[in-house]
Amino acid sequence: MHVDMGARVEFKSLKGAVSPEEWQLREEMAACFRLIEHFGFNGTINNHMSARVPGEPDHFLINPGGYLFSELCASSLVKVHMDGRILSHAPSGIVNPAGYVIHSAIMSGRPDVNCAIHLHTVPGVAVSTQKDGLRFYCQESMRFYGKIGFHEYEGISRDTEEREGIIRDLADNMILLLRNHGTIVVGGSVADAFTYTVNFERSCEIQMMAERTGAEVIIPSPEMCEQTRKQTLPRDNRPAGAKAWQAYRRIADAYYPSYLN
16 A cells, blocks of 8 residues: 655645756655655665756755655755755754765765765665675676775764765765665666666665575676676666656656655
8 A cells, every 4th residue: 555655744835946957856856755665765764865956066955854755745855065054944954964974975076976865775785794795696786787886884974074985985886885884876867866776776685585595696707797787878868767767757646746745
């Protein structure tokens, strides 16, 4: 049974108070939050997602502290400057400090990234604890072959000095495994980041299930993994997740229409 939790929480509408480009981004982010909840990837109030505001490279949107992803809508998202200044009303009065540290690092250090999703799923955290991280057992995982970084555990990410290490370890990768902590998936758009998140989470689940059997696992060659990764690269200058995102948005529209508020 799908319940639109957001219909029970009221936020002051910002529609018409922000640019059309920012509002569109807010709708996409709100849909993404609901979809993360829909697919069971959320970890109560301790995960976060950010997206760079179009035409404002030093500003990004992030979820307010204290709310479930299932409660968020377009108007609830908080606009933040890279230096930490809150530029729009924060419904709870706060932004998760670790969220600011992680996302300001990524947005400042990777100008090609416009969306970042940080989660603490059981499969994702489990893979982050394994020495080799994600192993390329399935086609979905090969999309990330050679594009996964590792960041050693430094406690809860509240110290701005950790930002330098996050950017160093993310490098030009699509995924950053935060050892013993969680995962970060980045993309050039909300559509890309969410599509990558779905692929990555399923890859982690498959890895956990395959290894649980105790049977010998067949792993494709590095050459085949690299070939498959290249086959997944975007074509015709379209976002990698554009087509899938249209289908995902239909799920949000059907089950969680209050995300548009």
